[in-house]
Amino acid sequence: MTNTVPMNNNNNNNNTNNNTVVDESRKKRKVKRVTIELGDITQHNLKQLKVLNRDVFPVAYNEKFYKDLLGAGELCKLAYCNDIVVGAVCCRIDLLENRRRLYIMTLGVLAKYRELGLGTLMLEHVFKICEREGNIDSIYLHVQINNETALSFYKKFGFQIISTATEYYRRLEPSDAYLLERPFKKSATNEQTISTSSAQQNTKKIPTVPLSTITDVD
Numbered sequence: 001m002t003n004t005v006p007m008n009n010n011n012n013n014n015n016t017n018n019n020t021v022v023d024e025s026r027k028k029r030k031v032k033r034v035t036i037e038l039g040d041i042t043q044h045n046l047k048q049l050k051v052l053n054r055d056v057f058p059v060a061y062n063e064k065f066y067k068d069l070l071g072a073g074e075l076c077k078l079a080y081c082n083d084i085v086v087g088a089v090c091c092r093i094d095l096l097e098n099r100r101r102l103y104i105m106t107l108g109v110l111a112k113y114r115e116l117g118l119g120t121l122m123l124e125h126v127f128k129i130c131e132r133e134g135n136i137d138s139i140y141l142h143v144q145i146n147n148e149t150a151l152s153f154y155k156k157f158g159f160q161i162i163s164t165a166t167e168y169y170r171r172l173e174p175s176d177a178y179l180l181e182r183p184f185k186k187s188a189t190n191e192q193t194i195s196t197s198s199a200q201q202n203t204k205k206i207p208t209v210p211l212s213t214i215t216d217v218d
Helices: 007-028 046-056 063-069 118-133 148-156 188-192 194-201
Strands: 036-040 076-081 084-096 099-109 138-144 160-165 177-183
Touching: 036 118, 046 063, 046 076, 046 084, 046 099, 076 118, 084 118, 099 118, 118 138, 138 148, 148 177
Parallel strands: 099 138
Antiparallel strands: 036 076, 076 084, 084 099, 138 177, 160 177
16 A cells, blocks of 8 residues: 655745744844954054064064064055954065066965955055056965865966975975965056056055065965
């Protein structure tokens, strides 16, 4: 004897039960709004940056590094989550053999606040700097060879491994680092203004820094 199960009725009952569970779950779930934004580095919040870097990066930065950052302007930004400093990006512009490249010295986010899009927000800010400058040939940085998360993050944005710097980190294991670079295309209009912009930029003070590192970012 074959029993016929009224599937439609069961489905309706199941849907009703499932909806009840979902409704209860929604009631219990607390939705928290997250606001992320970037802010300037000033003398007043420089200490927060020092604490952040100490927690995020496995290397220490000296006082000259931080002093130079105060005059870096848009090249250095703090990342905020609900008004709390949770990340930072610091860059410099290098001029070598008539090539202007932007170097990402540090870019990192506290572990608790990753996967909120803060790394992406900071990297997009770097791209905007390049667009405004108009004559940046490329963006480059170093990443420890075993930092798969950071490598995957930067590759999503068009960075490629150019070479390996052996014994780049003096007190870290592994000590080698990959050099990553992303070409930055210039428009025809920007090409015409390279000479003028380069002359202006040569008069600006470029922060000097020790060896940098990149940690998990987004």
